[in-house]
Amino acid sequence: MTPEEVFRKLVHGVAAGQYAGLPELYAEQTDVRHPMHPERPEPLRSRAELRAHFGGGQDAEPDPLVRFEAVDIVVHRTEDPEVVVGEFAYAGTVAGSDESFHVPCVFVLRVRDGQIVESRDYVDHAAMAKARRRIAEITREPAAGDDAS
Template identity: 50%
Template sequence: MTTVATPTEVFHALADGVPRLVLGDRSQLDQLVALYAEHTDVRHTFAPFPAEPLRTRDDLRRHFGGATAATDGVESFAAVGRTVHATADPEVIIGEFRYVGRAHTHTHDFDIPCISVLRVRDGQIVESRDYTDAVGFARAFGRLDELAAALAA
């Protein structure tokens, strides 16, 4: 008998997989993409520029595939301080956590707060709203000048 992952289990798999991918474990790419339904709706609400929703696994593969390039030089990266909040809807959870770590090129650690609101149906994410500190990520990975220039353009 096959058991279907709960929304909480899916959240933890996502929170564990992203740091592994960023740290160079390319096998995580397929595992991360498989956490999502073929047709999904993923939005990064606090992105500094309007972004199209990620609607397919191909969209997600491109998104996650770019994570290692955007975070080149990361020495450590983990999702910590996880709290999962249940909602009145059994498909929906709210996951609070922080990405912590250090980049080779910087002398300070980073600690970036995040919230994910996930709708998980039949063990796969069908909808996600991700709230992360984009400026915190730019600071952590030495990209503040790049972000400022893009915002000014």
């Protein structure tokens, strides 16, 4: 697959909850970073770490709170044939409401021999967590009703 094809398969797979095949898009040894994540997690360095990141390599059950898709996709090729910059947004709706969300993202991928060897995923994690009603998970704030003692 070309770098652009890998990028598109990744973002559409995430949006569809098709996590089982996503680790195979990455090289066995890789370097995946989420520079905008509030907790500044360690880089993901292997396919095994990515499998855990994607929920153990199982497809996700449909999220009862949100439905979203990757939209407004623009892929920029660079002078380096292995590197693409993908701009897009995850856009969707919150179940049981008229509330919609639009989370802009930029992924910078280095793809070698059809596999991601390096990625910088710039996502507004707080906006995505808020849409999914999981803001407490990424900010370590007690959820409503939790005992703060």
